[in-house]
Amino acid sequence: MKYTTEIKVNVPLDEFIKKMDNVENIKHWQRGLVSAEHISGHPGELGAKMKLSYQFGKRKMDLIETITKRKFPKEFHANYTTKSMHNVQRNYFEKTSDGFTKWTSHSEFVPLNLVMRIMLIIMPSTFKKQSLKYMQDFKNFAENGTSVANA
Numbered sequence: 001m002k003y004t005t006e007i008k009v010n011v012p013l014d015e016f017i018k019k020m021d022n023v024e025n026i027k028h029w030q031r032g033l034v035s036a037e038h039i040s041g042h043p044g045e046l047g048a049k050m051k052l053s054y055q056f057g058k059r060k061m062d063l064i065e066t067i068t069k070r071k072f073p074k075e076f077h078a079n080y081t082t083k084s085m086h087n088v089q090r091n092y093f094e095k096t097s098d099g100f101t102k103w104t105s106h107s108e109f110v111p112l113n114l115v116m117r118i119m120l121i122i123m124p125s126t127f128k129k130q131s132l133k134y135m136q137d138f139k140n141f142a143e144n145g146t147s148v149a150n151a
Helices: 013-020 023-029 114-122 124-144
Strands: 002-009 033-040 049-056 059-071 075-081 085-095 101-111
Touching: 002 124, 013 085, 013 101, 013 124, 023 033, 023 124, 059 085, 101 114, 101 124, 114 124
Parallel strands: none
Antiparallel strands: 002 101, 033 049, 049 059, 059 075, 075 085, 085 101
């Protein structure tokens, strides 16, 4: 399944990138994040891997982030893999005419088992809504300093 999401963040591009490109900030805009652990490569650089652990109620989820392209301030691409899903994220950032930032994210989800294949078929909007929620949470963090860390 593939889709594109987009949001305007009312901060200048350089400020947007400083907040986006800081592993310490992930907890402020990714709900449920418990930990981020560097695994290999140079942190934040092409090819680097990081384990991200989440808790959603009683459900735990670990995923591995692999950076596949890093061309800040214009783009950042990464793959996210769990036991049941592979997610390709291609993120593009551009300065708007009013001096703010437009964030466009192209997402592709590839199920790795039958259960996830069925979920993608019967609940595709759930994935897009979650992507938009993370983008909105980043927007709130970047613009207002609002953190979801204790939500």
